[in-house]
Amino acid sequence: MDPVLYDAIFRRKSVRKYRMDSLSPDAIEDISRYASALEPLCPEIDVQFEFAEHGEIVNLLPVKSPHYILIFSERKDNYLYNAGFLGQQMDLYLSAKGVGSCWLGLAKPQEQIVKGRDGLDFTIMLGFGEAAEPLHRDDVSQFKRKPMSQICFVEGEGAEELLEPVRLAPSAVNGQPWCFYGTLSELHVGREKLSPVRYPIFNRLNQIDVGIALCHLVLSAEHMGKVVKSEFFDSEKAKPPPGYNYVVTAYIE
């Protein structure tokens, strides 16, 4: 994965105020080219990125940006994890390029954009554009995140170094619904169990969140000179901590 993205992990933030001027055609072309060459989590899943402008999007929440990246995906197993993994590479790339961005979990494209996408379904979008508020954090202390002790149950030494960039990953309503257990070479990822009340909204968003965390995990491991291979198993590879379901195992060498 592009190492430029690693540095962005420690500075990025969601940008919710934008100048509404369009970015230059060259900037859009660069972003579009980058989107077409991202590393997928699940290469067997067909995904397309589409670009939209303000006016083509319906968002109930008051975040307005001049541009949007829409992720359309085949609905195969794990497609939401894959969408989070891909979209987070864009979030980090935009931040690294000095462009503001924000995941928008509840925004929807207008009907005419959704039609005729080769059978791919609209999955999630990010808004982006020139920031009209600070674009970066100056220090890791400015991230509001759970402490490592709440998300890391990995046996042995060294997990904190690997997982610190993962701890900083963004998530819907900052829920951080992930945990990590197993060992450093066979690392299992868990996702918070949801109450029936939260399930209808957060079952979808939390899978995207875990895909985002996996993107940060790969960047962190590669930064440490390691290689990651992720495998989704049908049944639990190891018993997750109470309150979590097993999602995926990352083999890290």
Ligand SMILES: Cc1cc2nc3c(=O)[nH]c(=O)nc-3n(C[C@H](O)[C@H](O)[C@H](O)COP(=O)(O)O)c2cc1C
């Ligand atoms: C899947 C997903 C959906 C999100 N949806 C929204 C949204 O609809 N509106 C919004 O303002 N922020 C949204 N966010 C941004 C989160 O609120 C934000 O990432 C989190 O609070 C952490 O803050 P940070 O990104 O500034 O580090 C979303 C984030 C994710 C990962």
